[in-house]
Amino acid sequence: MNYANWIFGKQMVENRISYPMKNLLLIVILFILAGCYYDSEEALFGKPAALTSTCNIDSTKFSVNIKPILQSKCLGCHSNSSAASSGAGIKLQDYADVKIHTDRLLGTVQQAAGYSPMPKGGLKLTDCSISMIQAWITKGSPNN
Numbered sequence: 001m002n003y004a005n006w007i008f009g010k011q012m013v014e015n016r017i018s019y020p021m022k023n024l025l026l027i028v029i030l031f032i033l034a035g036c037y038y039d040s041e042e043a044l045f046g047k048p049a050a051l052t053s054t055c056n057i058d059s060t061k062f063s064v065n066i067k068p069i070l071q072s073k074c075l076g077c078h079s080n081s082s083a084a085s086s087g088a089g090i091k092l093q094d095y096a097d098v099k100i101h102t103d104r105l106l107g108t109v110q111q112a113a114g115y116s117p118m119p120k121g122g123l124k125l126t127d128c129s130i131s132m133i134q135a136w137i138t139k140g141s142p143n144n
């Protein structure tokens, strides 16, 4: 069966569209259908695993998740050695010091009203990083 005839009507296809053009049209249609199929799969089952598995906040740990975020985004100013000169004396390097500041930590990275937005002068943390900090604080900010 000739699918181009079926889709566009025999007359139109025979009169107006050359043979290579018909094939091209079929390819375009197949791509559109493939696109629809992918959309509906995403709608039915959520995002592909590869996109969601990178942000699993259920098992958030200080050593595995929180410390690396602080290290890469905050210690430039809040390390033990830099805090006095560029971090307003606030140290975020060791667990004990981070723990002292957990009451202000989330508000600053969420850049909420009433908090000094952090990281100062840098890009806001990713939603995943902020969610992890929130989850960790909600659990009582354990040293795990």
Ligand code: HEC
Binding pocket: 070, 073, 074, 075, 076, 077, 078, 086, 087, 088, 090, 092, 101, 104, 105, 108, 109, 114, 115, 116, 117, 118, 119, 120, 121, 122, 125
């Ligand atoms: C470029 C230097 C710099 C970086 C990077 C930085 N801070 Fe700060 N931070 C400061 C300074 C300076 C202050 C003092 C308040 C101010 O000047 O806004 C401060 C204040 C704070 C405060 C107290 C503010 C309040 O409203 O209570 C917290 C909490 C904080 N920072 C956390 C962080 C976190 C978390 C990061 C990383 C995501 C970070 N900071 C990155 C310089 C920095």
